[in-house]
Amino acid sequence: MTEFYDTLETRSPAERAAQLFAALPAQVAHAQRASTAFAAILAGVDGARVDSRAALARLPVTRKGELMQRQQAQVASDPFGGFSTLVRGPAMPHVFASPGPIYEPDGAARDYWRVGRAMFAAGFRAGDLVHNAFSYHMTPGAFIMESGAHAVGCTVFPAGVGQTEQQLQAIAELRPVAYAGTPSFLRILVEKAQEAGSDIASLRKGLVGGEAFPPSLRDWFQERGMAVYQSYATADLGLIAYETSSREGMVVDEGVIVEIVRPGTGDPVAPGEVGEVVVTTLNPAYPLVRFGTGDLSAVLPGEDPTGRTNMRIRGWLGRADQTTKIRGMFVHPGQVAEIARRFPEIARARLVVSGEMANDVMTLMVEAAGAAEGLAARIGEAVRDVTKLRAEVRLVAPGSLPNDGKVIEDARSYK
Numbered sequence: 001m002t003e004f005y006d007t008l009e010t011r012s013p014a015e016r017a018a019q020l021f022a023a024l025p026a027q028v029a030h031a032q033r034a035s036t037a038f039a040a041i042l043a044g045v046d047g048a049r050v051d052s053r054a055a056l057a058r059l060p061v062t063r064k065g066e067l068m069q070r071q072q073a074q075v076a077s078d079p080f081g082g083f084s085t086l087v088r089g090p091a092m093p094h095v096f097a098s099p100g101p102i103y104e105p106d107g108a109a110r111d112y113w114r115v116g117r118a119m120f121a122a123g124f125r126a127g128d129l130v131h132n133a134f135s136y137h138m139t140p141g142a143f144i145m146e147s148g149a150h151a152v153g154c155t156v157f158p159a160g161v162g163q164t165e166q167q168l169q170a171i172a173e174l175r176p177v178a179y180a181g182t183p184s185f186l187r188i189l190v191e192k193a194q195e196a197g198s199d200i201a202s203l204r205k206g207l208v209g210g211e212a213f214p215p216s217l218r219d220w221f222q223e224r225g226m227a228v229y230q231s232y233a234t235a236d237l238g239l240i241a242y243e244t245s246s247r248e249g250m251v252v253d254e255g256v257i258v259e260i261v262r263p264g265t266g267d268p269v270a271p272g273e274v275g276e277v278v279v280t281t282l283n284p285a286y287p288l289v290r291f292g293t294g295d296l297s298a299v300l301p302g303e304d305p306t307g308r309t310n311m312r313i314r315g316w317l318g319r320a321d322q323t324t325k326i327r328g329m330f331v332h333p334g335q336v337a338e339i340a341r342r343f344p345e346i347a348r349a350r351l352v353v354s355g356e357m358a359n360d361v362m363t364l365m366v367e368a369a370g371a372a373e374g375l376a377a378r379i380g381e382a383v384r385d386v387t388k389l390r391a392e393v394r395l396v397a398p399g400s401l402p403n404d405g406k407v408i409e410d411a412r413s414y415k
Helices: 013-034 036-041 064-074 116-121 141-152 164-174 183-196 215-223 333-341 375-387
Strands: 095-098 102-105 129-132 155-158 178-181 205-208 227-234 238-242 250-252 256-261 275-281 291-297 324-326 329-331 346-356 359-368 392-396 408-410
Touching: 013 036, 064 102, 064 291, 116 141, 116 227, 116 238, 129 141, 129 164, 141 155, 141 178, 164 183, 178 183, 183 205, 183 215, 183 227, 215 227, 238 256, 238 275, 333 346, 333 359, 333 375, 359 375, 375 392
Parallel strands: 129 155, 129 178, 178 205, 205 227, 346 408, 359 392
Antiparallel strands: 095 102, 227 238, 238 250, 256 275, 275 291, 324 329, 346 359
């Protein structure tokens, strides 16, 4: 095959859904049995009945903060907090530390993070030399990219970060055709090469991650002869989604189930609405079920023009954790969701915090059609009950609130 990494990418949506949700019950049961964390989180759940999106949506969302808390509480006995099913030895070649710290296991499976699919879509092919400029120090980014490159059949130069002059010399002499790393460091390399007169013309393609990759920077590389694509992966979940030559959003990886939920909740949003990316992975070594990434995105309609048939998302649209301190108290997106759940008339709600420092003003904007008299007052009472703070409640027309995933908007002046 020359166009696709494997036949999974061109399955019919119905076939893909049938296969994923046929595999999901066993994965949930495995997580309950082999992971002490999910034995507690999913206590009382019958894994055999989690065989559809609707059933999956009824399970709790586990967010990174909870993972970190469990790791910290158990660090003396299990630094993975009971989430990993691996044991040290050949099955776990490395242990990594991401900022937090959060400790992550590396599995021995080929292309453990499944990034080979993203590299293939970015044009990487067997025999390519890849200049890998992710850090090889403690964090897993470099190893994630290296394992994907090896899966495609590439050779890797482990450049790491820093030492720009030596990196430019290596590029000029080794003539790699592909780059893996952050987009900002690739730009530094290109600019330094122009200043120093270094020949890095061999670089013609790249796969970047770890940072936002705006279209303006993508076009900047294109003008200099480089076709650079972005990947969306985490150390916990592996590849979540990847860009293709269509440049229309990002295609979801074949080894995960992605949901978009209202921030602070586990409730799926309507197609096209911005919300938090929640991922369930079919990786038996690290069986994360409904893991909240904290990232915002939205589903794109239709299939990718390249012929890949999986769900598409818009890419990274910001962070979902909008917890805000108001009048000395923290207000969470989940509290706004709790208020909305009490009133079936509410379609969407958005808490706007305005005013100047030490003079906070809370306004709850509520989309409600055909609101009964006194609804605003009753919602105001619920706001005080849930948050212990007073807010003005303003009813607005359905569809008038921005589709940006924000549940709490901090519009205060800090001058």
